[in-house]
Amino acid sequence: MSQRNTAVTGQATASPDAPAAAECPLREVLALIGDKWSAQILVELGDGPRRFTQLERAVEGISRRMLTLSLRNLERNGLVTRTVYPDAPPRVEYATTALIEDIREPLEALADWARRAGPSIATARHAYDNSHRGKNPC
Amino acid sequence: MSQRNTAVTGQATASPDAPAAAECPLREVLALIGDKWSAQILVELGDGPRRFTQLERAVEGISRRMLTLSLRNLERNGLVTRTVYPDAPPRVEYATTALIEDIREPLEALADWARRAGPSIATARHAYDNSHRGKNPC
DNA sequence: CGGCATCCCGGCCGATACTG
């Protein structure tokens, strides 16, 4: 069994069938793009189609393995397309589908919020850590 | 060492210090509320302050353990407040802070998108699974 | 009521090496 499989190498980056996302739509979104890399990949693809290696360099820190798995997952859920060109040096392009058009704005809004709230959060965190320190011996 | 600690029971629901969220604000948001329960908790708290047991019942499926860990994490990052009332039966209320006011809308937008795109995604997934089936016995 | 401590497993994810 060396061919492509549903669970590529024993996992699938997201739930294999979204079994119990149940009635909470927020959970569903997070199950789709709430993982470590998918959102960043979508953002990068938002600027236009990208090749595999382009994404690998753009996302910064992602491994080929996780890039592959994440892209497969996004493709499976209809969020990106994968196009193979029959060139001498292999060439594959990934692009977003119409499905994501409607989430780009909310995603941007979240990012904006992170930029604005970031400092406040850091402050709150340090305050919390200070007031709860000393419980643990160094 | 039976007191409260930074890593309560060996984990922290989110990164202990958000070390390498780096320059991607989206990653930071997901590091904060991208886990399995935090977003739902925030949504529930959006309707007003809630007690621990109220949340436990409202969130549906969450364990006391994860509720505690998630709330602690949200509290640490200044997204919710924890108020203890000195009553005979212990009473603790959780509420959102001003920090979250600005993400409620984007969060709602994401949920809306999930509701609308849900069917299309399911279709895409089944199509993908069909066209890639037969590689694995059974 | 509102937690915390312990056990434990499955899956995320990184590192590394091999392939068409």
Place this chain on the structure above:
DNA sequence: CAGTATCGGCCGGGATGCCG
């Protein structure tokens, strides 16, 4: 270039039980 295969660590998170 664009993947795939394999090993292994770490941690999210469920189940259970005890405590003030």
